[in-house]
Amino acid sequence: MSSSNEIPKDQLPKSAFSRRSLLQSAGVSGGVLSTGLLAEDAQAQGAVAVMSGEVEITLDINGKKRNVKVEPRVTLLDALRNRLDMTGAKRVCDRGTCGACTMIVSGKVVYGCSVLAVDAVGKPIQTIEGLAPEGQLHPISKAFVNHDAQQCGYCTPGFIMATKGFLDRNPAPTVEQIDKGLSGNLCRCGTYMGMKAAVLEAAKEIKNG
Amino acid sequence: MAEYKWPPMEQRKLMGKRIARLDGPMKSSGRAKYPSDMNQPGLLFAVLLTSPHAHAKVKSIDVAPAKAIKGVTAVRVISGPGTEIQWAGTEVAAVSAVTEEIARDAAKAIVVEYEVLTHLVKEENLAKVGPRAKAAGEQITGDPDKAFQDSEAKISGDYGIPVITHCCLEPHGSVVAWGNDKIDFWPSTQAVSTVGGDLAKLLELPATQVKVDCQYMGGGFGSKFPADRWGAEAARLSKESGGRPVKLFLDRATELTIAGVRPSHFAKIKVAGKKDGTMTGWQSESWASGGIGGGGMAPLPYVFTNIPNRRMNHTQVSLNAGPARAWRAPNHPQASFLTCSAISDFAAEIGMDPYDVFLKNLDLTLRADTYRKQLVKGAELIDWKKKFQLGSAKTGNIRRGLGIGIATWGGAGHASKCRLTIHPDGTVEVEIGSQDIGTATRTCITQVAAETLGLPMSAVKVKLGNNSYPPSGPSGGSTTIGGVSSSTRKAAVNALEKLLEKVAPGMGVPPDQLEANDSRIVAKGNPNKAMSWKQACQKMGPTAISEMGENEPRSAAREGLNTQGASGIQMAEVEVDMETGVVRIVEVVAVQDCGLVVNPRTAESQVAGALIMSVCSALMEERIMDQTTGRVLNADMEFYKLAGLPDVGKLTVHMDITKEHDSRGIIGLGEPCAIGGVAAIANAAANALGVRVPMVPLTPERVLAALANRRNA
Numbered sequence: 001m002s003s004s005n006e007i008p009k010d011q012l013p014k015s016a017f018s019r020r021s022l023l024q025s026a027g028v029s030g031g032v033l034s035t036g037l038l039a040e041d042a043q044a045q046g047a048v049a050v051m052s053g054e055v056e057i058t059l060d061i062n063g064k065k066r067n068v069k070v071e072p073r074v075t076l077l078d079a080l081r082n083r084l085d086m087t088g089a090k091r092v093c094d095r096g097t098c099g100a101c102t103m104i105v106s107g108k109v110v111y112g113c114s115v116l117a118v119d120a121v122g123k124p125i126q127t128i129e130g131l132a133p134e135g136q137l138h139p140i141s142k143a144f145v146n147h148d149a150q151q152c153g154y155c156t157p158g159f160i161m162a163t164k165g166f167l168d169r170n171p172a173p174t175v176e177q178i179d180k181g182l183s184g185n186l187c188r189c190g191t192y193m194g195m196k197a198a199v200l201e202a203a204k205e206i207k208n209g
Numbered sequence: 210m211a212e213y214k215w216p217p218m219e220q221r222k223l224m225g226k227r228i229a230r231l232d233g234p235m236k237s238s239g240r241a242k243y244p245s246d247m248n249q250p251g252l253l254f255a256v257l258l259t260s261p262h263a264h265a266k267v268k269s270i271d272v273a274p275a276k277a278i279k280g281v282t283a284v285r286v287i288s289g290p291g292t293e294i295q296w297a298g299t300e301v302a303a304v305s306a307v308t309e310e311i312a313r314d315a316a317k318a319i320v321v322e323y324e325v326l327t328h329l330v331k332e333e334n335l336a337k338v339g340p341r342a343k344a345a346g347e348q349i350t351g352d353p354d355k356a357f358q359d360s361e362a363k364i365s366g367d368y369g370i371p372v373i374t375h376c377c378l379e380p381h382g383s384v385v386a387w388g389n390d391k392i393d394f395w396p397s398t399q400a401v402s403t404v405g406g407d408l409a410k411l412l413e414l415p416a417t418q419v420k421v422d423c424q425y426m427g428g429g430f431g432s433k434f435p436a437d438r439w440g441a442e443a444a445r446l447s448k449e450s451g452g453r454p455v456k457l458f459l460d461r462a463t464e465l466t467i468a469g470v471r472p473s474h475f476a477k478i479k480v481a482g483k484k485d486g487t488m489t490g491w492q493s494e495s496w497a498s499g500g501i502g503g504g505g506m507a508p509l510p511y512v513f514t515n516i517p518n519r520r521m522n523h524t525q526v527s528l529n530a531g532p533a534r535a536w537r538a539p540n541h542p543q544a545s546f547l548t549c550s551a552i553s554d555f556a557a558e559i560g561m562d563p564y565d566v567f568l569k570n571l572d573l574t575l576r577a578d579t580y581r582k583q584l585v586k587g588a589e590l591i592d593w594k595k596k597f598q599l600g601s602a603k604t605g606n607i608r609r610g611l612g613i614g615i616a617t618w619g620g621a622g623h624a625s626k627c628r629l630t631i632h633p634d635g636t637v638e639v640e641i642g643s644q645d646i647g648t649a650t651r652t653c654i655t656q657v658a659a660e661t662l663g664l665p666m667s668a669v670k671v672k673l674g675n676n677s678y679p680p681s682g683p684s685g686g687s688t689t690i691g692g693v694s695s696s697t698r699k700a701a702v703n704a705l706e707k708l709l710e711k712v713a714p715g716m717g718v719p720p721d722q723l724e725a726n727d728s729r730i731v732a733k734g735n736p737n738k739a740m741s742w743k744q745a746c747q748k749m750g751p752t753a754i755s756e757m758g759e760n761e762p763r764s765a766a767r768e769g770l771n772t773q774g775a776s777g778i779q780m781a782e783v784e785v786d787m788e789t790g791v792v793r794i795v796e797v798v799a800v801q802d803c804g805l806v807v808n809p810r811t812a813e814s815q816v817a818g819a820l821i822m823s824v825c826s827a828l829m830e831e832r833i834m835d836q837t838t839g840r841v842l843n844a845d846m847e848f849y850k851l852a853g854l855p856d857v858g859k860l861t862v863h864m865d866i867t868k869e870h871d872s873r874g875i876i877g878l879g880e881p882c883a884i885g886g887v888a889a890i891a892n893a894a895a896n897a898l899g900v901r902v903p904m905v906p907l908t909p910e911r912v913l914a915a916l917a918n919r920r921n922a
């Protein structure tokens with residue numbers, strides 16, 4: 001059960017056979033899984049029986065300590081969304097592919113759907129809600145508005161947190177670096193055109209901050 | 210009789226301006242609450258159990274093990290014994306529980322016995338579908354046989370575009386609470402004013418009992434109109450759990466398996482013509498499937514509808530796979546891909562630039578002038594004439610190519626009602642049972658109302674996303690912008706007229722000689738005779754002015770506020786690696802007309818988004834079925850591929866905003882811009898490779914196979 005909760009996104013397992021999908025005992029019935037996965041799925045059921053039962057943990061979210069009761073298999077994303085009403089991070093693929101659940105844990109950009117809540121204990125967690133006080137906009141959020149880098153907006157919080165982590169590492173990126181740096185996130189509405197301009201503007205704003 | 214027509218283009222202060230999306234800050238701060246974010250007090254979580262078999266009969270179902278799990282509040286059988294399942298992923302049972310994890314365990318604990326029946330899930334090879342094929346008749350115009358006999362040149366090609374899914378990032382689902390005398394329903398929907406009635410029907414309740422609210426939604430693209438079986442089951446689970454709110458959203462695998470697809474379309478196409486590029490004959494034998502219901506024929510030949518001699522045969526194929534739903538411009542992307550591919554191959558055959566062949570044949574279309582201008586504009590933007598080279602002349606390992614796709618759409622406004630209220634304190638609110646599905650509808654309605662009342666954007670509060678507001682049509686078929694803009698305009702004109710009647714006597718000017726401008730009421734031609742908006746509103750007494758406006762599709766064209774008939778062209782430049790088969794986008798250009806453009810900035814976003822969707826469909830998107838298990842092999846976002854930032858190349862969007870187009874009124878945009886891109890990219894690749902890759906998406910495997918075929922030929 002030992003695992004690191006600090007895996008940078010680009011090193012996360014890129015497949016549905018991930019450790020987390022085993023742990024989480026995905027609700028998907030066998031109906032849509034390949035034969036190989038079905039076997040893993042059965043194993044997962046076994047795992048669940050061993051692991052059920054809630055434990056109380058304390059999470060350090062946006063500088064505040066929050067107590068929450070979760071089963072060990074609950075992801076950080078689900079703990080936030082389902083138990084703490086922090087719904088900025090979205091659950092889209094639930095398998096570490098799309099980035100809609102992006103948050104920053106111990107200074108590293110992670111997919112919240114691929115970190116267990118119990119593994120995040122004692123680590124500072126930053127979510128979109130903590131980026132700016134209510135009623136104010138972080139320069140990245142502002143730049144996304146200015147360049148219309150959002151349509152339905154469901155991918156937006158994830159992209160903004162990914163941008164935050166990216167600009168923390170690379171404060172003056174080129175467009176090519178932006179493409180690469182944000183390639184762990186997906187948008188279905190197709191907002192990439194405005195997004196590139198938004199990230200460039202945000203970088204400038206933060207620098208001049 | 211009130212005058213509703215749009216103010217002249219040059220006099221508009223807000224409409225036609227690049228105004229930032231009003232709900233942008235809510236979305237980009239993560240504070241916008243989507244239906245999937247509705248954590249109501251006492252919330253329960255529901256999970257579906259779905260069929261692992263593509264075709265089966267349910268023999269027995271035992272829910273007792275699920276009921277026995279602590280924390281489970283209700284279990285419902287959806288497909289009882291005897292039910293025939295027609296596709297994998299079909300809803301069999303649903304469970305609600307106090308946590309999502311418990312609900313998942315419980316769904317898994319249900320024991321279902323199936324009698325497995327034979328299934329068919331693949332239609333690519335028509336020879337293998339057997340009795341699942343149903344001929345849908347032959348259409349003949351002119352004398353195609355003679356046209357082909359007499360032709361100077363002809364081609365015959367195979368083309369295919371597979372089933373793709375909507376893959377909305379917010380999955381389908383809702384939060385729902387069945388209270389004593391009403392049902393609170395928070396669905397992720399494109400149809401705020403009709404989805405409540407739909408749920409009521411499924412539950413056999415009066416429509417008045419369902420209260421719908423959806424302020425934000427995470428994408429629909431045509432797949433989110435109905436309340437859906439899972440919506441009704443969530444409501445019943447709520448009832449059986451004492452009315453506690455229940456949240457049921459599909460997990461990603463189920464979403465990609467049953468929540469809607471765009472039908473496939475395959476065709477063998479022959480084109481006949483002259484050496485100068487004139488097309489004289491068309492023959493197509495096509496087949497398509499969008500699941501158990503088969504799949505109709507796309508409008509072939511597309512746009513070039515008047516090719517004089519035509520023969521079309523179509524076959525529908527019924528599959529045991531998740532059913533089709535409207536997908537941004539139903540049947541048009543497929544039609545554009547098939548038609549523009551065949552035309553481009555005809556051009557290659559006679560050694561002509563396809564750009565010239567498209568131009569040459571524009572008289573076979575219904576809007577030759579518009580397309581001509583758009584093609585010229587597109588060619589200028591992508592620098593076509595300088596860059597184009599015949600595929601047969603290209604050499605080297607890395608080759609570039611150019612391609613064209615073309616689009617047409619209706620886009621007239623849907624039925625829409627709007628109420629605009631001016632309060633005595635000068636505040637204004639607009640209520641409309643519409644929805645903002647990411648298209649900036651909220652912003653555009655505000656622009657129209659504020660423009661009409663001579664107020665700034667900030668003075669108008671738009672309320673939508675709730676079925677207690679006046680009914681407005683679902684957002685489908687690019688009908689929303691025309692509908693809501695027209696009803697809002699009329700409501701605002703009507704309310705303003707009432708206000709002017711109240712202030713006219715005091716100002717000593719007849720009401721029809723007054724106008725609203727710059728937050729003032731002013732005598733026409735006498736700017737000194739004026740009062741502020743606030744002062745004017747104080748004159749109305751204690752009762753607010755509240756007026757309705759209606760867009761009625763049958764009379765809309767006559768009134769001139771909105772109309773139909775959008776045209777667009779897309780051009781693409783791609784780069785191919787002849788060794789690896791990888792196709793990379795260099796640039797995609799769109800030239801798009803949609804009449805009067807309310808907000809060019811958000812319109813451009815929508816077009817750019819459509820180009821990206823085209824990149825996905827042309828290069829990576831495909832629902833892959835497995836005939837052995839009958840299941841979707843790539844029901845996840847790792848293997849159901851969408852484009853990321855590095856994949857889209859340069860996007861150039863040119864909105865065709867001219868006085869001439871503007872004078873037609875508003876036309877919808879969402880569909881027309883999502884049509885021609887796949888064709889453009891596929892044609893660009895064919896030009897670069899010097900050989901047609903028959904099927905999209907253009908995976909390296911398909912590209913290399915096409916190159917190998919040519920070598921072996």
Ligand code: FES
Binds near residue numbers: 096099111
């Ligand atoms: S929801 Fe976590 S990466 Fe997609």
Ligand code: FES
Binds near residue numbers: 151
């Ligand atoms: S804005 Fe809709 S998914 Fe990105």
